[in-house]
Amino acid sequence: MGQPEEGGARRETAVAASELPPGQRLQRGWPVTHYGPVPRFKPDRWDFRVFGATADGDKHVWNHEEFSALPFATVVADLHCVTKFSMLGSEWGGVPARTILELAPPAPQVTHVMVWAEYGYSANLRLADFTAERTIFATHKDDELLTAEHGFPLRLVVPHLYAWKGPKWVRGIEYMAADRRGFWEERGYHNLGDPWREQRYSYQEEPGDGPEL
Numbered sequence: 001m002g003q004p005e006e007g008g009a010r011r012e013t014a015v016a017a018s019e020l021p022p023g024q025r026l027q028r029g030w031p032v033t034h035y036g037p038v039p040r041f042k043p044d045r046w047d048f049r050v051f052g053a054t055a056d057g058d059k060h061v062w063n064h065e066e067f068s069a070l071p072f073a074t075v076v077a078d079l080h081c082v083t084k085f086s087m088l089g090s091e092w093g094g095v096p097a098r099t100i101l102e103l104a105p106p107a108p109q110v111t112h113v114m115v116w117a118e119y120g121y122s123a124n125l126r127l128a129d130f131t132a133e134r135t136i137f138a139t140h141k142d143d144e145l146l147t148a149e150h151g152f153p154l155r156l157v158v159p160h161l162y163a164w165k166g167p168k169w170v171r172g173i174e175y176m177a178a179d180r181r182g183f184w185e186e187r188g189y190h191n192l193g194d195p196w197r198e199q200r201y202s203y204q205e206e207p208g209d210g211p212e213l
């Protein structure tokens, strides 16, 4: 026997060559990677806020029950950590970022968003990255509710960017009329974070890629 295992190994090599961004390797299982402690979910205190330059000038707030009632969708996407491991082909379930944009539209001058999470973690995105078809606020992965370590009750998944651009334990979105660096973008990571262009570190940035450091 042993035939299936060989087949498996061959497939993995093929996957690594054709589907992984440069410098990434395939990861078995799902490691937990983040800075700081895992927050405890308090359902009665949890809310999701859209603020900053909204079209109507108001802050939009959903409590957990209201957020859970928003239309559910799924997206198949890979996760690429800048520390070089990738996890391929997960099915993320939750609320598409586009749904939030329709319910709480940004003002015309908005060019970027800051995604805010528990304990002040943040990640900045160009509006186009946020409105991308597959960007999703995930509550589920592969039909199972997220665990606390993986971001329960809500994490952002931005399939086409490195995973630090998708905060776990996300609590809100700030609409911005100019770019501003988030948590890792201020600490040496690339302002844009495209894994296919291997935009890992801020020293690789070209003029126009981000605000002055």
Ligand SMILES: Nc1nc2c(c(=O)[nH]1)N[C@H]1C(S)=C(S)[C@@H](COP(=O)(O)O)O[C@H]1N2
Binding pocket: 030, 031, 032, 033, 034, 035, 036, 080, 081, 082, 117, 118, 121, 149, 150, 151, 163, 164, 165, 166, 167, 168, 169
């Ligand atoms: N709030 C928060 N979200 C975060 C991080 C973090 O430090 N804090 N780390 C990011 C990084 S670098 C990665 S690779 C992924 C890891 O997600 P996982 O632990 O579910 O694999 O979460 C991202 N989201």
Ligand SMILES: [Mo]
Binding pocket: 033, 080, 081, 082, 083, 163, 164
């Ligand atoms: Mo990461």
